[in-house]
Amino acid sequence: MSMWQITPARRTVAAASLAAALALTLSACGDDPAKTETQIPSSSQQHTSDQGGGERARQPEQPADDTVIATLQGPQGITLDVTSATRDSSGFVTVNGNLKNSSDEDFTDTAQWTGPELAMKRAAGDSLGGATLVDKAEKKRYYTLRDTENRPLATTGLGIVAANSDQKVFMQFPAPPKSTTDVDLQIPTFQAVSLTLTDA
Incomplete structure (x- = not known):
């Protein structure tokens, strides 16, 4: 080759x-x-x-203690266990809790929890923005705080609460006077409960 x-x-x-x-x-x-x-x-x-x-980033840190201090009864197996209601030095009250759906069906009727204000509904969708604190002694009602875009300082994205689920939630309000220690927490469609505020 x-x-x-x-x-x-x-x-x-x-x-x-x-x-x-x-x-x-x-x-x-x-x-x-x-x-x-x-x-x-x-x-x-x-x-x-x-x-x-x-x-x-918006969700405040939940306390390590998950002891239930009050329970709001909602519709169709929905409950909200409040684990803390804390007044801080900045003049805010933060309410933390666990939102539970104990039924075997998804819960979708959450729009009322946002409250009646259309601007907040457009900004945040379904949320706990319709919650209020009522100071009976001073005869005052405190609404959830808002950011500059009209979104509530509360848990958002609550379009569906899945069956047999639970999730941590929060709401922030202006703090009532130091002399006020007991308030009522009200959320549309839930039964109101009384809370004793603690200092951070």
């Missing part, structure tokens, strides 16, 4: 080997689902992540 015949043969073998190695490498990369899923998240995944981060 002449040198002219050997060179093309060697080139053909080398090219075939290179193609096989490249195919093996691409196949190995394609078998790693973790890399392909985390490199380019979908737009819906990014939107959900952004929303969750924003909500966590």
